[in-house]
Amino acid sequence: MRNAFAVVVFAALAASGQAQPPAQGAEAQQQPLSSAAERVYELAKPRILQVRTLLQAAGRQTTLGSGFLVSADGLAITNYHVVSQYALDPRTYRLEYLAPDGAKGPLQLLAFDVPHDLAVVKVDKAGLPFFDFDPRALGARLPKGERIYAMGNPLDLGFTIVEGTYNGLVDKSYDERIHFSGAINPGMSGGPVAGNDGRVVGVNVAKRLDGEQVGFLVPARYAALLIERARKGPPLAVDKAKEEVGRQLDGWQAAFYEALIKEGFRSAAFGPYRGLESAAPWMTCWASTNADQLPRPRAALNSTHCSSATGIFVSDRILTGRVDVSYAYYKAIDLNAFQFAKELSQRSAGPSIDMRGGKRLTEQECRDDFIGGDARPALRATWCMRAYREFEGLYNVTLLALTQDRDREALLAQLTMQGVSHANAVALGRRFLEAIQWQPAALPGTGS
Amino acid sequence: MMWIEVLSRHGEVVARQRVDSPEARIGRAFDNDVVVNDPHVAPHHLRISRAVDGELVAEDLGTVNGLYAEHGARRVTRLTLAREPGIRIGRTILRVHDATHPVAEEKPLTPPGAHAIWGAGLGGLLILLLIVVQWLNMTQEPSPNLLLLPIVGFVIVLAVWTSFWAVLSRIFFGQARFALQLRIAVTACLVFLAWDQVAEVSSFAFAQRDILEYAGLGAWAVLAGVCYAHLRTIGPRHMQAVMSLVVVLITAAALMQFFAKSETRRLFGQRANLGDLRPPQLRLVPLATADDFFKKAEGARRRVDQARVKEPTPGGLLSDFDLAD
Numbered sequence: 001m002r003n004a005f006a007v008v009v010f011a012a013l014a015a016s017g018q019a020q021p022p023a024q025g026a027e028a029q030q031q032p033l034s035s036a037a038e039r040v041y042e043l044a045k046p047r048i049l050q051v052r053t054l055l056q057a058a059g060r061q062t063t064l065g066s067g068f069l070v071s072a073d074g075l076a077i078t079n080y081h082v083v084s085q086y087a088l089d090p091r092t093y094r095l096e097y098l099a100p101d102g103a104k105g106p107l108q109l110l111a112f113d114v115p116h117d118l119a120v121v122k123v124d125k126a127g128l129p130f131f132d133f134d135p136r137a138l139g140a141r142l143p144k145g146e147r148i149y150a151m152g153n154p155l156d157l158g159f160t161i162v163e164g165t166y167n168g169l170v171d172k173s174y175d176e177r178i179h180f181s182g183a184i185n186p187g188m189s190g191g192p193v194a195g196n197d198g199r200v201v202g203v204n205v206a207k208r209l210d211g212e213q214v215g216f217l218v219p220a221r222y223a224a225l226l227i228e229r230a231r232k233g234p235p236l237a238v239d240k241a242k243e244e245v246g247r248q249l250d251g252w253q254a255a256f257y258e259a260l261i262k263e264g265f266r267s268a269a270f271g272p273y274r275g276l277e278s279a280a281p282w283m284t285c286w287a288s289t290n291a292d293q294l295p296r297p298r299a300a301l302n303s304t305h306c307s308s309a310t311g312i313f314v315s316d317r318i319l320t321g322r323v324d325v326s327y328a329y330y331k332a333i334d335l336n337a338f339q340f341a342k343e344l345s346q347r348s349a350g351p352s353i354d355m356r357g358g359k360r361l362t363e364q365e366c367r368d369d370f371i372g373g374d375a376r377p378a379l380r381a382t383w384c385m386r387a388y389r390e391f392e393g394l395y396n397v398t399l400l401a402l403t404q405d406r407d408r409e410a411l412l413a414q415l416t417m418q419g420v421s422h423a424n425a426v427a428l429g430r431r432f433l434e435a436i437q438w439q440p441a442a443l444p445g446t447g448s
Numbered sequence: 449m450m451w452i453e454v455l456s457r458h459g460e461v462v463a464r465q466r467v468d469s470p471e472a473r474i475g476r477a478f479d480n481d482v483v484v485n486d487p488h489v490a491p492h493h494l495r496i497s498r499a500v501d502g503e504l505v506a507e508d509l510g511t512v513n514g515l516y517a518e519h520g521a522r523r524v525t526r527l528t529l530a531r532e533p534g535i536r537i538g539r540t541i542l543r544v545h546d547a548t549h550p551v552a553e554e555k556p557l558t559p560p561g562a563h564a565i566w567g568a569g570l571g572g573l574l575i576l577l578l579i580v581v582q583w584l585n586m587t588q589e590p591s592p593n594l595l596l597l598p599i600v601g602f603v604i605v606l607a608v609w610t611s612f613w614a615v616l617s618r619i620f621f622g623q624a625r626f627a628l629q630l631r632i633a634v635t636a637c638l639v640f641l642a643w644d645q646v647a648e649v650s651s652f653a654f655a656q657r658d659i660l661e662y663a664g665l666g667a668w669a670v671l672a673g674v675c676y677a678h679l680r681t682i683g684p685r686h687m688q689a690v691m692s693l694v695v696v697l698i699t700a701a702a703l704m705q706f707f708a709k710s711e712t713r714r715l716f717g718q719r720a721n722l723g724d725l726r727p728p729q730l731r732l733v734p735l736a737t738a739d740d741f742f743k744k745a746e747g748a749r750r751r752v753d754q755a756r757v758k759e760p761t762p763g764g765l766l767s768d769f770d771l772a773d
Contacts, residue, residue, distance in 0.1 A: 372735025
């Protein structure tokens with residue numbers, strides 16, 4: 001189960017999020033760099049930036065990230081999460097860049113892509129050298145194992161180049177992410193990752209905390225698309241950026257749930273019951289049991305937990321976009337019906353991912369009922385939802401269902417959707433409830 | 449013939465004097481029929497005689513502090529005692545009764561030990577029920593410790609509560625009447641236990657978790673009831689005033705608990721759950737269709753949509769623990 005809750009951290013450096021001890025792998029990074037890396041950095045040096053979010057009133061930095069120039073008129077790419085504070089609250093924060101040669105200046109936010117975690121900013125100078133995108137990366141034709149170089153300003157220690165390997169797209173991810181085997185550290189967010197020829201392959205974005213040198217990049221083609229959008233589309237009104245974030249989240253969830261339904265579902269067996277399992281390749285499932293527990297458990301538990309592992313950074317308070325489906329089949333060993341029901345009440349609490357967001361979400365509202373249908377086990381169901389205060393029409397929804405046809409045996413099913421529209425939540429919820437069935441061979445009365 | 453009673457400030461009769469003459473004189477001097485030991489009473493304060501119609505009448509004999517009806521605020525010189533037999537002179541209360549004054553019927557005597565037997569019987573039943581409830585809620589490996597320790601704690605609390613009322617009763621009523629106080633306390637516990645179980649089961653059976661929200665009010669009502677029953681055995685002079693104070697205190701406690709609960713829920717209760725479950729056989733509502741259920745869920749959506757545009761409420765007393773944001 002440990003891996004089921006993998007922690008991905010976004011690689012911006014914020015005031016609260018530094019103090020990470022240097023990894024052991026730091027030794028390896030201090031070996032003399034290959035001449036290729038030297039050449040790439042020499043080429044990149046006038047083209048990379050540190051992107052700083054400053055507190056308007058104090059004039060001091062609150063978040064640091066990196067960025068890189070992509071056009072002669074001063075457009076640069078960084079991560080959305082590097083500039084999110086400014087985008088959501090432009091009156092409290094402002095943006096500034098710092099170039100490796102010490103030049104400083106204001107940055108203008110032109111466009112952002114929340115689901116892919118990208119933003120386009122503009123420096124106050126023109127005619128600077130800039131990066132090209134690698135055409136092979138735009139068409140996703142890069143060979144696995146190719147040497148690539150991540151650049152940025154990790155932990156505000158100075159501009160750095162890190163050698164690593166391109167490892168293709170992450171297998172189980174709905175949003176495309178490049179798996180980069182190299183060290184990505186806080187502060188490098190939004191920095192470019194270039195190949196041998198100095199052309200950009202991807203953008204630094206995040207790393208896994210439970211692995212070594214497991215980094216993630218946004219594929220370059222999303223950056224190219226966003227630049228195009230920033231050029232063609234209407235200019236972004238910064239004080240309306242929050243509405244734009246809401247629109248993008250809504251658009252993302254619409255596409256995500258459509259894809260989820262298109263990928264299809266299959267029925268899976270849990271004891272004498274059946275439930276719904278997504279066939280989407282980016283849903284990761286883990287199973288667990290308490291069979292090996294000591295002292296011997298008083299109710300046997302076999303559970304499956306599937307998660308989309310999608311995480312969209314909206315602000316440092318809001319991480320959204322995840323779907324979790326879990327089934328737990330309980331069978332009393334030496335609990336009576338009352339004790340068994342008590343055990344289930346204690347186990348029926350939804351996942352703690354509900355808790356995130358604090359006051360950015362409303363308080364929870366729940367509705368309970370007993371549901372029944374033809375040739376289906378009766379269910380005790382609870383629907384709980386919270387609304388995002390800042391984004392109209394988006395909710396966190398948890399649907400719990402417990403079979404009620406036997407008193408010492410039950411299937412506890414749980415569906416959690418983050419940042420979902422009400423219509424999509426109801427559509428998937430309905431499907432989820434309808435899928436809870438008896439195994440053909442285990443009709444009621446024939447079971448134990 | 450008449451009887452004159454002298455009452456203490458707590459309303460107890462301290463002296464009772466039979467007067468056979470048609471007229472009685474009351475005062476501090478020793479030539480009176482009834483001698484009152486109160487510095488605020490004149491040596492010759494009061495004369496009690498019969499009017500023409502035979503009613504008893506009190507007359508002020510020209511004193512500094514005067515004559516009042518027992519609960520009266522207005523000084524009078526003459527007082528007819530037919531309806532209100534009470535008189536206040538100085539700081540002393542007197543009651544004058546005719547020989548024909550009606551007295552209450554004989555009260556049947558509680559058989560000796562009855563309260564003790566009832567108290568012990570109900571107490572035994574209560575402990576048995578507590579053990580059963582504990583057992584039905586036990587999901588861990590059962591052990592005598594787990595089962596009995598809470599009961600021992602409960603018995604200690606009950607003993608302290610009963611002793612508290614017995615001491616009050618000893619002070620104000622004169623007798624401790626421990627067995628009676630125990631019987632009252634145990635009965636209240638049984639009522640509370642029944643109420644609690646009914647609330648929990650019906651919250652499941654009707655799929656209405658709001659029932660549990662308001663079940664706490666019942667618990668406070670039981671507390672008010674038990675305080676009333678205890679107070680009645682003591683019979684304080686200002687029963688109404690004391691009981692109002694108790695009700696005010698209990699209402700305040702109930703309100704405080706309500707706010708603390710809603711704050712706690714705001715901070716910690718945001719994980720979805722199925723509520724308090726019971727065996728499926730206890731369901732009392734018909735099965736709904738999925739359509740009904742999602743229609744009901746629509747209500748939750750309306751509520752959160754309304755809450756969305758309101759400012760989030762401050763954390764209040766518990767805001768120090770508010771780590772969620």
